[in-house]
Amino acid sequence: MKLKSSIATIALGAALIAAGVITLVDSPAAAPAPSPLLINAAGATFPYPIYSKWFTEYNRVHPDIQINYQSIGSGGGIRQLQAGTVDFGASDMPLNDQMLKDFKFQVLHFPTVLGAVVPTYNIQGVSQELNFTAEALADIFLGKVTKWNDPAIAGANQGVNLPDQDIVVVHRSDGSGTTFVWTDYLCKVSKDWETKVGRNTSVNWPVGLGGKGNEGVSGLVKQTPGAIGYVELIYAMQNQLPYGRVKNSAGAFVKADLASTTAAAAGEAKMMPADFRVSITNAQGKAAYPICSFTYLLIPANIQDAPKKTAIKDFLHWMLTTGQNDAEGLSYAKLPKDVVAREMKAIGQIN
Amino acid sequence: MASAPTTVDHVRPPGRTWEFIKRLRRGDEVAHLITLLAAASIIVVTVMLVYQLYTNSTLPRHKFGFSFFLGKTWDPVSGEFGALPFIFGTVVSSALALLVAVPLGVGAAIFLSELAPPRISNVTTFVIELLAAVPSVIYGLLGIFILVPVLRKGVMPFLKTTLGFLPFFQGPIYGVSMLAGGLVLAVMIVPFIISVSREVLMAVPVEQREAALAMGATKWESTWQVVVPFARVGIMASVFLALARALGETMAVTMVIGNDPRISASLFAPGYTIAAVIANEFTEATGDLYLEALIELGLVLFLLTILINGLARLVIIATTQKGAAQG
Numbered sequence: 316m317k318l319k320s321s322i323a324t325i326a327l328g329a330a331l332i333a334a335g336v337i338t339l340v341d342s343p344a345a346a347p348a349p350s351p352l353l354i355n356a357a358g359a360t361f362p363y364p365i366y367s368k369w370f371t372e373y374n375r376v377h378p379d380i381q382i383n384y385q386s387i388g389s390g391g392g393i394r395q396l397q398a399g400t401v402d403f404g405a406s407d408m409p410l411n412d413q414m415l416k417d418f419k420f421q422v423l424h425f426p427t428v429l430g431a432v433v434p435t436y437n438i439q440g441v442s443q444e445l446n447f448t449a450e451a452l453a454d455i456f457l458g459k460v461t462k463w464n465d466p467a468i469a470g471a472n473q474g475v476n477l478p479d480q481d482i483v484v485v486h487r488s489d490g491s492g493t494t495f496v497w498t499d500y501l502c503k504v505s506k507d508w509e510t511k512v513g514r515n516t517s518v519n520w521p522v523g524l525g526g527k528g529n530e531g532v533s534g535l536v537k538q539t540p541g542a543i544g545y546v547e548l549i550y551a552m553q554n555q556l557p558y559g560r561v562k563n564s565a566g567a568f569v570k571a572d573l574a575s576t577t578a579a580a581a582g583e584a585k586m587m588p589a590d591f592r593v594s595i596t597n598a599q600g601k602a603a604y605p606i607c608s609f610t611y612l613l614i615p616a617n618i619q620d621a622p623k624k625t626a627i628k629d630f631l632h633w634m635l636t637t638g639q640n641d642a643e644g645l646s647y648a649k650l651p652k653d654v655v656a657r658e659m660k661a662i663g664q665i666n
Numbered sequence: 667m668a669s670a671p672t673t674v675d676h677v678r679p680p681g682r683t684w685e686f687i688k689r690l691r692r693g694d695e696v697a698h699l700i701t702l703l704a705a706a707s708i709i710v711v712t713v714m715l716v717y718q719l720y721t722n723s724t725l726p727r728h729k730f731g732f733s734f735f736l737g738k739t740w741d742p743v744s745g746e747f748g749a750l751p752f753i754f755g756t757v758v759s760s761a762l763a764l765l766v767a768v769p770l771g772v773g774a775a776i777f778l779s780e781l782a783p784p785r786i787s788n789v790t791t792f793v794i795e796l797l798a799a800v801p802s803v804i805y806g807l808l809g810i811f812i813l814v815p816v817l818r819k820g821v822m823p824f825l826k827t828t829l830g831f832l833p834f835f836q837g838p839i840y841g842v843s844m845l846a847g848g849l850v851l852a853v854m855i856v857p858f859i860i861s862v863s864r865e866v867l868m869a870v871p872v873e874q875r876e877a878a879l880a881m882g883a884t885k886w887e888s889t890w891q892v893v894v895p896f897a898r899v900g901i902m903a904s905v906f907l908a909l910a911r912a913l914g915e916t917m918a919v920t921m922v923i924g925n926d927p928r929i930s931a932s933l934f935a936p937g938y939t940i941a942a943v944i945a946n947e948f949t950e951a952t953g954d955l956y957l958e959a960l961i962e963l964g965l966v967l968f969l970l971t972i973l974i975n976g977l978a979r980l981v982i983i984a985t986t987q988k989g990a991a992q993g
Contacts, residue, residue, distance in 0.1 A: 388949030488925035490950025513743030516950040524936050525925025
């Protein structure tokens with residue numbers, strides 16, 4: 316892994332030089348102020364807007380602590396944490412057992428907020444919100460259902476005049492936590508999907524076109540008649556994209572919003588393992604939207620540097636209390652109360 | 667003053683060291699050293715690049731061996747990686763781009779250097795050089811919002827009804843496709859071909875043209891039979907420069923090509939290129955095998971570029987010798 320470490324070294328070097336330049340420039344003006352404790356973190360891009368708000372707000376309350384977050388992607392965050400170039404990482408999916416084993420030290424998962432993924436579509440002459448069953452979504456993305464008026468779709472949408480139009484499947488071309496959540500859900504509801512495709516940040520898609528990022532997928536869907544794709548709930552809300560209701564495990568068609576996303580986490584909270592490494596797709600509960608997930612901070616269980624340890628523990632505490640109130644303003648679903656309570660206890664595991 | 671060197675010569679007979687110092691004073695050695703360093707650094711960078719790509723792709727090389735080049739499946743879930751669809755996509759999209767860009771670019775260069783009034787030529791050349799500086803994401807956006815809808819609504823249905831018997835123009839019409847990728851690349855590389863070819867054509871000695879005209883050739887005969895063959899090597903060099911750009915282009919291509927690693931004869935079908943898949947999947951590649959397979963793709967792209975550049979050299983050598991024999 317020489318390439319990665321040398322890239323990290325170069326990045327670190329550049330950061331140090333930049334920091335040096337800033338100190339040089341600043342020092343004559345504000346001489347006596349002690350330099351703040353700098354904590355480096357890197358990882359997922361999906362929660363970047365809320366993380367950046369949190370780290371800024373936290374710095375306002377604690378001017379002596381500065382958390383520097385690079386949104387380089389979950390995979391990059393995991394690797395940087397592994398290489399020890401950052402103090403903590405962030406990932407849209409929990410580490411699996413093999414990845415945990417590859418770490419030389421113990422890593423704790425702290426869910427921060429929730430995200431949901433929604434199916435968006437473009438069918439000429441259809442303005443109503445469509446209902447999707449789990450089987451219909453799996454079969455569309457497997458390429459088995461190829462027409463919009465297929466009984467698999469029409470059956471759940473009585474009264475909607477679905478055309479005899481070809482379905483064009485659109486998926487993410489870049490590796491993404493969004494794809495992980497979507498394929499994880501399809502794995503849970505379709506044996507066929509699980510054996511043929513599986514779950515990952517990118518997969519070997521049976522059919523469809525690839526668009527880069529949420530904007531790439533929604534752009535292709537908007538342009539292509541008969542298209543269906545999946546995007547993050549936040550992206551769909553902010554850009555007012557039409558998106559469908561999905562049938563949950565209790566049999567209800569639920570439209571994704573912040574409340575139904577939090578409800579999914581609440582429905583699974585009782586069965587959640589102690590380390591929070593859990594997929595909450597296809598969650599229980601009548602109000603639960605079935606395609607959502609936590610996004611995590613990955614924190615080493617042993618932090619050698621005492622001031623950093625105190626700062627990180629304090630930040631987690633702040634994030635779970637004050638910080639949660641910022642979530643909905645930025646269209647992120649906040650954590651249910653019992654998950655917050657359990658994470659509070661888990662902070663004690665850092666030493 | 668004339669005696670001074672002789673006394674020095676007496677004390678220290680002229681040797682290699684003295685010669686060196688003398689040349690150093692005149693600046694020869696300094697210039698030599700600096701330019702040598704500049705040249706060497708390019709070699710060092712290239713060697714380091716290959717070394718890093720090679721050492722960071724051991725896992726997939728050991729696991730797949732040569733079958734990495736021929737594998738058609740790219741499945742990060744099961745850990746099966748084959749590069750063939752990406753090699754195919756890279757070569758076909760670049761070839762398509764050249765097919766469109768070379769006649770267009772060389773034609774424009776001939777017009778600008780030989781036929782256009784100098785003022786028009788200069789203004790146009792300035793605009794063309796501006797085009798070469800446009801970031802590729804802009805070309806990608808133009809591709810998505812203008813080229814793709816035009817292709818889907820107009821060009822592709824037309825091609826399907828008129829030339830639909832050919833395997834290249836069959837299958838469903840999405841808009842985003844190998845054709846769209848090739849066309850966006852063509853637009854991007856045309857400025858390189860025009861700009862370099864025009865310079866080369868203008869460098870052809872005026873005597874060549876005058877001689878041809880004196881022999882009774884028309885303006886076009888002099889241009890096509892004397893000036894263009896004279897500049898042939900330079901024009902080819904411009905084409906290969908453009909090809910290199912097309913092979914490595916990432917952003918604009920990934921936005922319009924459809925990003926589907928499948929091999930299809932139809933230009934209407936989506937495709938995928940090596941540079942695009944690396945850019946798309948590198949940040950979220952979890953697991954060492956997956957990451958190293960992407961790095962090995964980088965190595966494949968490098969080899970592909972060397973191979974194509976090597977072929978290009980051979981073509982140049984072959985045609986220059988032919989030209990020399992004629993002359």
